[in-house]
Amino acid sequence: METLAREYRARLAELLGEPLMVDDPLITTAQAAVLLEVPPQRVAALVRAGHLPARSRAHRRLLLSDVVRSGLDQWMSVAEAGVVLGLGQTGVRRLISSGLLAAHGKELPLRRDDVEVLARLREGWLTLSTAASALGVGVDEVQRMLRHRQLTHTCDVARPVYRHEVSSVLATRRPVPSKA
Structure with missing residues (x-):
């Protein structure tokens, strides 16, 4: 964090064309965007969302230390x-x-x-149809297995079945003897 702060201070001094007179200067959202290499709208959105504290609402001034700590890339x-x-x-x-x-x-x-x-x-979750196909049963049977807790629901309606549980069910099945 300390190294990042020094780097941002140096870049800000270069951007302004003069040395910084205070340890923790107030900067604009546009300057923060240049320092962080993100669009100014991203910085403004983080201020509006409360993820980045503005020290002066009227002009959206930010403390350099807040910008360094904010981790703007952590939000989407x-x-x-x-x-x-x-x-x-x-x-x-x-x-x-x-x-x-x-x-x-x-x-x-x-x-x-x-x-x-x-x-x-x-990536390890399956759709109902993929799970049914892997198990060699119909979608209704997979839904029944989920209801009866033979399979655990992932809470994702698009991919409700855990791949590893399907593999476990397949491993416990006895092979059907072939008719000669």
Whole structure:
């Protein structure tokens, strides 16, 4: 964090064309965007969402130390999460309402780490039809197995079945003797 603060101070001094006179200067959202290499709208959205404290609301001045600590890249919008998860915004909102993702406000409400972890987890989850196909049964039978807790529901309506549980069910099945 200390190294990052020094780097930002040096970049800010270069941007302004003069040395900084205070240890923790107030900077504009535009300057913060340049330092962080993100669009100014991203910084403004984080201020509006309360993820980045503005020290002067009228002109949106930010303390350099707050900008350094903010980790602007840690937040993403529902649309950005949809791209990572391969879903539309409605699908992402469904994941939020089911408790698989926690929303923190209206603008840029999702933590990038949470979305990336869920994306990795979802790789091991199956749709009903994929699970039915792997088990050699119909979708109705998979739904019955979920209701009777022979399989655990992931809480994701699009991918409700854990791949490892399907593998376990397959491993415990006895092979059917072939007729000669």
